[in-house]
Amino acid sequence: MSRTQKEALLSLLDDTSAPVRRALLAHFTRLGFTAGPFLQEIARSPNRLLARHAAWFLDELKFTDPVSEFRGFIRSLNYELETGALLLARTVNPALDVGACCTALDTIAARCTELISEPASPREKCRVLNRVLFHEWAFRGNVEHYTDPRNSFLDQVITRRQGIPLSLSIVYLLAAGRLGLQLEPVGLPTHFVVGCYTDDTPFFIDPFDRGLFRDADEIFTLLRGNQVDPKPTDLMPTPVREVLCRSCRNLVNHYAAAGDHDHAKLFASFVEEFESTYERHAQP
Secondary structure (H helix, E strand, C coil), X not given: CCHHHHHHHXXXXXXXXXXXHHHHHHHHHHHHHHHHHHHHHHHCCCCHHHHHHHHHHHHHHCCCCHHHXXXXXXXXXXXXXXXXXHHHHHCCCCCCXXXXXXXXXXXXXXXXXXXXXXXXXXXXXXXXXXXXXXXXXXXXXXXXXXXXXXXXCHHHHHHHCEECHHHHHHHHHHHHHHCCCCEEEEEECCEEEEEECCCCCCEEEEHHHXXXXXXXXXXXXXXXXXXXXXXXXXXXXXXXXXXXXXXXXXXXXXXXHCCCHHHHHHHHHHHHHHHHHHHHHHCC
């Protein structure tokens, strides 16, 4: 909306007459999610009268504040990967089609089920998942534009079929979960992979490298190649809280590199929220 349009709407916002209210509701409905940030900004403003009217319209329109929703998720301590990844993506794309994301993951899993011959080991199932994700669906690491913020948002990764190690690992984990595969996120220093600890010998999958299988020694070699002195604890599963917090840290860096300091500050505030919430509840 232009400044003139915003000023015109502001001048009508506190008009309680029924015809004006109906007209404004119809106009905000036509604007769709464009109207949400405008009304949310007013609802948080120091002008209590306008804030109250903006809140009324938000309630009538059933608009939500995705930023507040994600903050609420962080404070809830009820961390579930798919929910968290979708809520994080909605902070920049409130119109995100959650159903489309879930349907895509369901479709990937259904195709895998067609190709898996039971009984199958976890490694064999991962080979099938690799085939579907990286050959049939052509997911890949975005090496050309690694710092593009879109590489970190679940909906964009699914739509564009490309991402960074962390976001591709999330897609891998969510598809695997639908197959009943017990895999874990593994946040290595400087990289991110998926781990399987239910086989006789743990193994790791690198979704950024088209699902390449690695054993522990190969992971250590990878880390040494990145000038990291590896430790056995590097191979431990990463809590969902830290997966999502690390995604926010990536976005801080990537938005800053793009010169988008407003979004960099937003995701930095999410990192602070994760850390302060953890500190409060980790204390005995």
